[in-house]
Each structure stands twice: as C-alpha cells, then as structure tokens.
Amino acid sequence: MSRTTRRRLLRATGAAGATLGLATTAVTADDWPTGYVSTRNHFDCDGNALEDLDSYETNDVPCFDRGCADELLVHVHGWKNKGEEDAQGAFENAATYLDAGGYDGEVIGWWWDSDCGWDTSKDIAWWNGKKLAQFVRDYRHLHGNDPTVRIMGHSLGVRVALTVPYYFEEAGVEWEAVRSMHLPGGAVPNDWPDHENLQPGLENAFGAVYNYVNREDDILGWYAYEWAEWNDALGRHGSAEGGTCNFQDWDVTDWWGNDHDFETYIEHCNDLIVEDMYRVDEYNEC
Incomplete structure (x- = not known):
C-alpha cells in the first residue's frame, strides 16, 4: 500500500480539496479487525498538541486507502484504551455486533490518546x-456523492463525538453531514445536548442523535464519574432538558446491570442502534 501525503492528495483533488485536514496514510497491520483513523501521539499527557489540530492518519480507511464506501460508521473508543489490543477489541466489537444487528455499512475505528489522566484526557477528547x-x-469531499456517515462513541468517546457539532458550526456546515450519532455510556455532563454552543451544529449537521441510558451504570455514578465531576452523566441520567429537536434518549437499563464495558453495551444495544439508524426521520423534529 502506498503512502499518501496531503500534498499528493490535494494535487489529485484540485482546489476544492483546500479544506482537507493533514491526512496521511500508513500501512495497516494484518491483525487489525477494521480500518481505523489514528490520532495517537498527537498529544502528550500534559495536554500539549504535538501535531496540527486538524491532522490524523488513516489505515485501511475507505476513500483514503481504497475504494469509497457509501455507508460508513466511525466508532470512537473510551478512556484508557491505550494500546493496540484495547483499541482492536473495541473496534472488533463494534463491527461484529452491528453486523449481527443487521448493519450492512462499513465500520472503522477512531484511535486516540485516551490514556492520560482524567482531566487531560477530557481536553484531548x-x-x-x-x-x-x-x-x-x-x-464526504473525497467520496463526492453524498455518502451516509454515522458516528458512535462510548464513555469518554462520547465527548469526542459531541464536540463534532461545535466544530461543524464553526466551519459553517449547515447540511446533514452525519446521518446519525449513537451514544452508549456517555461520560459527559448531561446538559451537553442542551448547550447553546452545541445546539446549532446538532440541529443543522446531524439527522438524529440517540443517547442510550443505563441508570445502573456504576462507573457513571458515584463510584467514578459523579465523584470526579460532581455532575450527572449523560449516559446514566439522560439529557437534562431533553436535548435538541433531533435528540432522543433511550432508557435501556433493564437490558443489563451495572456494567460499563463497551462490549456489554453494544451486545445489548446493537439491535436498537441499527433500528435507530433507519428511522432517523421519525426523531428529527427540527
């Protein structure tokens, strides 16, 4: 597989590619279960940026490293997924269980520097x-034909996912760039979906956003999250004010006990998540 630099990519795509991030391509290890985007080692554990803030690397990702996919889901892992084995496991679980639930799109992972201290990892997220x-x-630019893009985040990965609308709004994105976003086990304050800085991006650039709530998730309770944050977690309490006009809370507490592990979430929620993908218009009242 050849290595693609941003300069070659811009030359190939023309002037319209000037908005592209600093994407590079590396060879994919054979044992990775999915393609993935990496921002590993872009930050140190003092929170300093070591690479451009728009940069990332792609590994076996559609449109960048091979033919494009019309339907793509990006899964963002949570806190302390620090090594290849942890990230591989999260991405494999996402792909395996979504496929079992009937999803026929491509699943890739988002591998990031989540293994610093809690406060620094929040900033990096x-x-x-x-x-x-x-x-x-x-x-979307490389695909060129209005692909369906979805995002899923777990735990602190929900902070990554819910920051996207802020930067969409900053960039002036006023079309549906992401068809659906799925948030199991969200380790973020539960007022985020109602926050004025996120609302415009959520309403304008997302079809629908689904939050999967487990009210018995101990890690999101006083055992960890609420003790550290003195705040209610989105994944344990649901949205504080109901969220935006295209936001939906699902209480899935009865499906399991107090486990916060991603595999437990995706194993129990996979059918619902896939169902939600195909009924976006029912939950978009914007």
Missing part, C-alpha cells in the same frame, strides 16, 4: 472532536 469533524468533511 475535545480536540479529537475537531479532528473527527475535519475527517468527516474530508471523507
């Missing part, structure tokens, strides 16, 4: 939202 927003814009 925010900046990864900027990178993910740029990736979605780049993907």
Whole structure:
C-alpha cells in the first residue's frame, strides 16, 4: 500500500480539496479487525498538541486507502484504551455486533490518546472532536456523492463525538453531514445536548442523535464519574432538558446491570442502534 501525503492528495483533488485536514496514510497491520483513523501521539499527557489540530492518519480507511464506501460508521473508543489490543477489541466489537444487528455499512475505528489522566484526557477528547469533524468533511469531499456517515462513541468517546457539532458550526456546515450519532455510556455532563454552543451544529449537521441510558451504570455514578465531576452523566441520567429537536434518549437499563464495558453495551444495544439508524426521520423534529 502506498503512502499518501496531503500534498499528493490535494494535487489529485484540485482546489476544492483546500479544506482537507493533514491526512496521511500508513500501512495497516494484518491483525487489525477494521480500518481505523489514528490520532495517537498527537498529544502528550500534559495536554500539549504535538501535531496540527486538524491532522490524523488513516489505515485501511475507505476513500483514503481504497475504494469509497457509501455507508460508513466511525466508532470512537473510551478512556484508557491505550494500546493496540484495547483499541482492536473495541473496534472488533463494534463491527461484529452491528453486523449481527443487521448493519450492512462499513465500520472503522477512531484511535486516540485516551490514556492520560482524567482531566487531560477530557481536553484531548475535545480536540479529537475537531479532528473527527475535519475527517468527516474530508471523507464526504473525497467520496463526492453524498455518502451516509454515522458516528458512535462510548464513555469518554462520547465527548469526542459531541464536540463534532461545535466544530461543524464553526466551519459553517449547515447540511446533514452525519446521518446519525449513537451514544452508549456517555461520560459527559448531561446538559451537553442542551448547550447553546452545541445546539446549532446538532440541529443543522446531524439527522438524529440517540443517547442510550443505563441508570445502573456504576462507573457513571458515584463510584467514578459523579465523584470526579460532581455532575450527572449523560449516559446514566439522560439529557437534562431533553436535548435538541433531533435528540432522543433511550432508557435501556433493564437490558443489563451495572456494567460499563463497551462490549456489554453494544451486545445489548446493537439491535436498537441499527433500528435507530433507519428511522432517523421519525426523531428529527427540527
């Protein structure tokens, strides 16, 4: 597989490609279960940026490294997924269980510097939202024919996902860039879907956003998240004020106990998540 630099990519796509992020391509290891975008080692654990804030690397990703996919879901892992094995497991679970639920699109992973301290990892998650927003814009540009893009995040990965609308709004994205966003186990404050800085991007650039709530998730309770944040978690309490006109809370507490592990979430929610993908218009009242 050849290595693609941003300069070669811009030359191939012409002037319209000037909005592209600093994307490069590396060879994919044979044992990765899915393609993935990497921003690993873009930040240190003091929160310093070591690479451009729009940059990322792609590995076996449609449109960048091979033929485009008309339907693409990007899964963002949570906190402390620090090594290849952790990230591979998260991405494999996402792909396997969504496929079992009937999803016929392509699943790729988003591998980021989530293994710092809690406060620094929250900051890095925010900046990864900027990178993910740029990736979605780049993907749609390279595809060129209005592909369906979806985002799923788990735990602190929900912070990455919910930062994307902020940067869409900043970039002036006023069309449906992301068809649906799916948020199991969200480790973010539950007022985020109602926040004035996120509302315009959520309403204008997303078809629908689904939040999967487990009110018995101990990690999101006083055992960890609420003790650290002194705040209610989106994944445990649902949205504070109901969210935007295209936001939907689903209480799935009865499906399992107090486990926060991503595999538990996706194993129990996969059918519902896939169903939600295909009924976006029912939950978009904007």
